[in-house]
Amino acid sequence: MANKKKQQSNAQSWQAIGKVLKFISRYRLLLFFSILLAGVSVLLQLYVPIVFGNAIDQIVGPGRVDFGKITGYLGQIAVLIALSAAASWVMGLINNKLIYQTIQDIRQRAIRQIQVLPLSYLDSHSSGDIVSRIIADTDQLSDGLLLGFSQLFTGGVTIFATLVFMFSKSVLITLLVILLTPLSFVVAHFIAGHSYQMFRLQSQTRGVQTALIEEMVGGVKVVKAFGYEGRASKRFAKINEQLQEYSQKATFFSSLTNPATRFINSLIYALVALAGALAIISGRLTVGGLSALLNYANQYMKPFNDISSVVTELQNAAACASRVFELIEQEPEIDAVSLTGKEEKPGLTLGAGTVRLDHVDFSYTPDKPLIRDFYLTAKKGMRIALVGPTGCGKTTTINLLMRFYDAQDGDILIDDQSIYSVNRSSLREKFGMVLQDTWLEEGTVRDNIAFGKEDATDEEIIEAAKEAHSWDFIKRLSQGLDTELLADSLSAGQKQLLCITRVMLVKPPMLILDEATSSIDTRTEMLIQKAFDKLMEGRTSFVVAHRLSTIVNSDLILVMKDGQIIERGQHEDLLAKKGFYYKLYNSQFAKLA
Known part of the structure; x- marks a missing residue:
């Protein structure tokens, strides 16, 4: 040996x-x-x-x-x-x-x-x-x-x-x-x-x-x-x-x-x-x-x-x-083309913006299945909310939509185009994404906001900042948009506001919001929610939320547990069923008998 x-x-x-x-x-x-x-x-x-x-x-x-x-x-x-x-x-x-x-x-x-x-x-x-x-x-x-x-x-x-x-x-x-x-x-x-x-x-x-x-x-x-x-x-x-x-x-x-x-x-x-x-x-x-x-x-x-x-x-x-x-x-x-030199797949051509998850299966490890037989059709302009206990597969579903991970079975289609037949960059260009975890680079405030639109003018950046309600704290910074940011320059809430401002600036055709306002105070959250409501008009949107008050107006709420959809419908319909969603909602707003 x-x-x-x-x-x-x-x-x-x-x-x-x-x-x-x-x-x-x-x-x-x-x-x-x-x-x-x-x-x-x-x-x-x-x-x-x-x-x-x-x-x-x-x-x-x-x-x-x-x-x-x-x-x-x-x-x-x-x-x-x-x-x-x-x-x-x-x-x-x-x-x-x-x-x-x-x-x-x-x-x-x-x-x-x-x-x-x-x-x-x-x-x-x-x-x-x-x-x-x-x-x-x-x-x-x-x-x-x-x-x-x-x-x-x-x-x-x-x-x-x-x-x-x-x-x-x-x-x-x-x-x-x-x-x-x-x-x-x-x-x-x-x-x-x-x-x-x-x-x-x-x-x-x-x-x-x-x-x-x-x-x-x-x-x-x-x-x-x-x-x-x-x-x-x-x-x-x-x-x-x-x-x-x-x-x-x-x-x-x-x-x-x-x-x-x-x-x-x-x-x-x-x-x-x-x-x-x-x-x-x-x-x-x-x-x-x-x-x-x-x-x-x-x-x-x-x-x-x-x-x-x-x-x-x-x-x-x-x-x-x-x-x-x-x-x-x-x-x-598989299709990371620009740096590997392989032949590039075609780009995604967006039409109505219909998203379909067709009997998708996924697991991080083979011995622990997570997403099983997931089926969903989201038509243009629909607001889809994903709710459920921690670890049920909400964020995993978002990862599959963005192709951070690939499904083991089934297919995901946007306007009848499989996301696996197009290159990833063109897919991700179509989504605006705000996550619970924030990311800022060491640079100016302007650089961080214009990350997805480098040619944006100051007027466009300021307008987006006002819509995201981040302009109030930006203009109070020592040099405004030219303020250099370091790792701990801003609070968690301010970082999240800048990430929201990025999306407001780009105005992408589809949106993904994963606990996008988790670090923001209640009053500002209500104002941003109104801005999001306006932004989501006519755009297919996916919202992951633990605070159910933020998704009551969604067109479709998917209640997930152990990687499967156990309930689906609108807020009032789900409450009337008095099922799992009913218990989740009341656990936040009322004491159960």
């Missing part, structure tokens, strides 16, 4: 690196120049020992030193080192551009993917974990690639070129070095297989930790109100301990690489010195030649040391890359 996990880890590691290389391949020219400069830098460095060995050979004995030639050789060495350093510096600049451009592309791809992922994926993954993948994991990936590329390019060229130079000095000693080389690979491979799994667990735990921090900071008022600080700290401490454990194990395994490979390299160096000394005695090698060989032995093994030390970063980068690509490779919404 352990071997199987190790093999899977190695496979995942190589797959992740392969996917990154596909992004890097877009910048082939930069890659070519980086490899070219790496070769130039290494060849210049490797020629230095030959020149240095020639200089040593000019020292024959006491009084027999050719200082003129030695000075010339030292000058050559200085020029070679300067040119090598310049090539390395330019290569570093190119590698920086190459890696950061690649990381930018990966992040942009991940962000585009989020736009087309189904809501079911986003609902099942914490926002903190997703943020961690796009920010923290890509940062780790860039660090690993930057260090890895610099070492791998120069290391690969160094190993090849060093062997060529060593063969020119001594074939037997070079073959001895090559025969001992695989020991370094065996050690590095063993350690890499163990460290990858730990780095992956480290990355996953960091995502969980980020999600918890975001949750606690974002909901700090709720945390304090319910005295949850202690339990939040304990949850964080537990996750932090796990992160510490995985980080320590990952670091421990990866830290074994350098000393293990250095031991093997020292052994090779000693054997080269011994073999070289014997070759000098037999007259097959000069002292300068042995000096060059020892230098080359160090140069040859140095890339293995460097690459082995980089294994830590590369394994961490591979683990982070696999998490990022898990997000990128998730199946998008």
Whole structure:
């Protein structure tokens, strides 16, 4: 089992690196120049020992030193080192551009993917974990690639070129070095297989930790109100301990690489010195030649040391890359066309505005059915109210209408066009939606109101604000429509008023109101309700409400329970039946006997 996990880890590691290389391949020219400069830098460095060995050979004995030639050789060495350093510096600049451009592309791809992922994926993954993948994991990936590329390019060229130079000095000693080389690979491979799994667990735990921090900071008022600080700290401490454990194990395994490979390299160096000394005695090698060989032995093994030390970063980068690509490779919404490049479905053509749900079945999980055999026909201008206890499927029905989720069975048609045969954007353009949960972006009040109509004039925005009864508080803000909004700039009621103003500005052909006035005071709610009544005239509207007083004038009230419609009709008719709706209504306005 352990071997199987190790093999899977190695496979995942190589797959992740392969996917990154596909992004890097877009910048082939930069890659070519980086490899070219790496070769130039290494060849210049490797020629230095030959020149240095020639200089040593000019020292024959006491009084027999050719200082003129030695000075010339030292000058050559200085020029070679300067040119090598310049090539390395330019290569570093190119590698920086190459890696950061690649990381930018990966992040942009991940962000585009989020736009087309189904809501079911986003609902099942914490926002903190997703943020961690796009920010923290890509940062780790860039660090690993930057260090890895610099070492791998120069290391690969160094190993090849060093062997060529060593063969020119001594074939037997070079073959001895090559025969001992695989020991370094065996050690590095063993350690890499163990460290990858730990780095992956480290990355996953960091995502969980980020999600918890975001949750606690974002909901700090709720945390304090319910005295949850202690339990939040304990949850964080537990996750932090796990992160510490995985980080320590990952670091421990990866830290074994350098000393293990250095031991093997020292052994090779000693054997080269011994073999070289014997070759000098037999007259097959000069002292300068042995000096060059020892230098080359160090140069040859140095890339293995460097690459082995980089294994830590590369394994961490591979683990982070696999998490990022898990997000990128998730199946998008079936017709999320604009960002996936697939052929786009036709747009929805709106006629009378008749909406029909034709025997729809839906469940969030296969073992827990929710919506069953839901049938409804809403003609143009009808006001449909959905009422019932919490969890009965009201908001789920709205999600199906907007195609945030797709039904497992049945069909939903608008003017006899299946919503599954048209693209989602054209469908959602036809609905104006105000939810209980509000959403504002960090920007001006004007930006937030004109979110659905970017070309709206100030006059149109002010008119919509007056209809939504939000103009009173907007004009009292420090800069009116130009006031910059932050996360907690406004109260919950003011945020909801701005969301209502958006709909008033756009005036869409169909409306969805899901507890649209839940955070607004009673007096303002009555005024907004009148504005909604005016807006809903001639528009097909769906209203989800717990306060039944807001839906008594609806054309059709659907009473839902456990995902099914158990009663339907108008307010007075449903009260006369004295069924479930009767009990709901009286529980709000009167005490039952």
